[in-house]
Amino acid sequence: MTEPRTGAAGTERVVAVGAGAKELATEDMILNIGPQHPSTHGVLRLRLTVDGERITAAEPVVGYMHRGAEKLFEVRDYRQIIVLANRHDWLSAFANELGVVLAVERMLGMEVPVRAVWARTLLAELNRVLNHLMFLGSYPLELGAITPVFYAFRERETLQAVMEEISGGRMHYMFNRVGGLKEDLPYGWLGRVTEAVAEVRKRLPDLEELIYGNEIFLARTRGVGVLDRETIMQYGVSGPIARAAGVDLDLRRDEPYLAYGELPVQVVTRTAGDCHARFEVLLDQVKASLDLADACVERLRSLPPGPVNQRLPKVLKVPEGHTYAWTENPLGLNGYYLVSRGEKTPWRLKLRSASYNNVQVLREMLPGHLIADMVAILGSMFFVVGDIDK
């Protein structure tokens, strides 16, 4: 558009001058996206340098929601830590609890009852579906499609009902305990899980057909925000975002915890690494997780009755030592490095959250894109601000 064309007579002339043309002196503008901006899902701030609408530099500014979670862990006993730990990524509370209890159980050398292991696996997968459905609804919303979010929430509500029934919570389930689960499964609950899962599986195509193959959606997401393997490795990007770029890593398969070793975990990967591939991975992971949930229900049905937790001492002290427990959270790798000096509180509990690493890469991804693409990319990075700022 702005290139000088050679006319018929051989003289150079400028056909049109657009915004950001090199012939004109333009001034860069600093644009603050956030901390209060609808497409940051909270209080992430991006400091963009824009030339017209083209981004020349981007700097994620984090910390607006820092709550000092790691420091708070150090003055809480292990039961209280679970309450705190399920809060940073509020869309995957159950999965967050899991990392803490797995670390503590490993340090204690505690054997978790088999029913609890399978129930935990089931709840973790349902939690994953809930998390992904949220993004499957909110991402189209950011691109201007206002309807899919209602479909996504209808499915979420179906699953929330069973989660609420078992745990009493809708967001912060607090259902994990060191050594198992809080309570046994309610009577008839497994049947209701099967129904809910079948319902969601049946209605998922509604959401898929509404947005997935839409020409405008494709135009906005294909080839936009491509993330390559090299960058992913350097920034420690994980989860669906990494898998969308062909990084075939899923702890559920590669380093099985809970009951994943006995389950056929299907790892969804794509190679394109663009916004569309990330959305695709999320959608397919929902299907894969629904299948896993069904498999868990089947196994739980066949298990003989037994305990779902262990009797704990009144004051739970973890022996001296350290361990690192990591889990495949819905948004990526979630790691807890637990250092204990034999007290009832940890000496240090370092939290590695997926979103923190995943948003750092925005600095590399955004430059060169338009502001409109910035929203498409930001939405496809599937982050939770609490998970960034902790």
Added chain:
Amino acid sequence: MAEVLDVALRLAVIVIAFLTLPLIVGQTEHKAMAHMQSRLGPMYAGGFHGWAQLIADGVKFVQKEDIIPAAADRRVFALAPAVALVPYLVVMAVIPVGPGLVGADLDAGLFFALAVLGVGVLGSIMAGWSSANKYSVLGGMRSAAQLMAYELPLVLAASSVAMAAGTLSLPGIASAWQWWWLPWQAIGAVVFFVAGLAELRRPPFDMPIADSEIIMGPMTEYTGIRFALFLLSEYVGIVVLSALTTVLFLGGWQGPLLPGPVWTLLKVFALAFVVIWVRVSFPRLRADQLQKLAWVGLVPLALLQLALTGVVKVLLAA
């Protein structure tokens, strides 16, 4: 005396239509969109299925504080909503709803309507520029860029119909319309309607507003009644676009059994429903994608339609 009364009556009808039709379209949008998204939409205001929701909204907007940012260009800022709204009112005066039922029968009505319609966009650009807000500037710039994209296909498609009818008068075009114009002018109709959507900045062409990107763009700093005027202009715009499409491409008041004005209104509301439907169904295009759509898609199609109209016209005359 009778003449004055006649003009006064016509003006009164136009103002009433101007005040009620957009509200009906707005309410339809609330309800149709809600039901498409498995919601109910407004249910309380006014008692019956929330029929008075928009009136209640209006009352609320009037009561709100009218904030003008300190750094804003006060006069331009204050004037912008009016510039956005008034052109649509003026256009409504030249749109016929039935044979002889028109506010002002201009010989060059089509020309007048398209020219005045273009002024409305100025309101958006003025608002964007005067708000002293970076998001608003971006929105204003997008509005201006968008103007370049859709204006040409819009005019080309409209001129095809004018050529077919051999007149620029809107009532003239509507009365010259025959059913077989429907397939003949089909491409032009689609181009006109799509370009019109872009003019209104309605989804999927709402990038100047883009609430999830640039926070309503030019309207970011507006509150209260001025913001409401922008919203109102959007809905009047839907009515005007639907009415123009009806008159130009769907034969206006022509139709069996029912009286003419009823047909006009039916067609207008059917098209308005399509506008709403599109909003519920589609994501937003990017600004450069609209440019591409306009220059690579709409303009050639409009030219094709123009050629087709010319050829058929010559063949008919021969």
